[in-house]
Amino acid sequence: MFSFFNKKSSAKTAKDRLTIAIMSDRQNTDAFPFMDQMKAEIIEVVKKYMGVKAIDIKKEVEDGVEALSIDVQLEKN
């Protein structure tokens, strides 16, 4: 089939974009079904010692190493 514009096939673009979007979805959302409970428990532990405003937990994958990154935002004194 010939095209006057010789544009890059958009199916290829779709595949590349989807692969990245889905990888990031899988890492950050339901990677752990127990995420909400774990969050609540970590908040409880930290709260014993200091005020907690918010907590964010993410699974990160870099160079084949999986890590859990936990950001705890503290309340101002």
Added chain:
Amino acid sequence: MGIIIAVISGKGGVGKTTTTANLGLGIALNDKKCVVVDFDIGQRNLDMILGLENRVVFDMVQVMDGEANLKQALIKSKMSPNLQFLAASQTKDKSVLNSDKIHKLVTDLSAEFDYVILDAPAGIESGYEHTIEFADRAIVVVNPEVSSIRDADRAIGILDSKSQKVKDGSEVMKYLIINRINPKMVQSGEMLASDDILDILNVPLIGKIPEDKGIIDASNQGKPIILDTNSAAGKAYARIAARLCGQEVPLENVEEPESGLMQKIKEMFV
């Protein structure tokens, strides 16, 4: 005990209800007792696709609440004596669903039917979670298009973490159906090919369905397209139904456009 199969998609409008109707009828035409249940509470549609909208008296919520028994609520299809249908409630809210009642309903149905097919609502909310809760298998319907594939992946993620089978340490068997394939667009690189979709989703393929104008006509009339044995989509659904019934049917490459002189001549006029 019959097999409980949930038909899921994540995104709406990809052909989930059409697929449920056609596979239900297809399985029934393979001499298996089959019931299709509409789980889309508040947005009942499977009755229209099956041409049974005028015969609904009781719905599945009334059965779950004990206001009607299964015998009263099940509707027999005229298209096959092996096919029966249970309607969604049109007036109630999906919050009426609860796990115990659903478990009883699907267990009762699987005692009477070889195949229990549940048409899930779109989205990944509680209505969806309840549909997949007690499923043995899931059919994932996608279109070759980015939003459908991404949403399907989310729905699969929830299936893999929240179904009872998974909680019991087992697995829900999944099958992928790629619906509305436009062979010409795949050939010219304007539409994702099924191999690309399989790379991304990691779910085994059970069938590919080409885009078919006859689908609209079939839903207009309430006669699933599988009854039109000359239609491309009808043939594709028949092959999938046979596979679900355990027959070995080779996958057909619907992405290869029809060739031959007549086709070329036809194309000159469209």
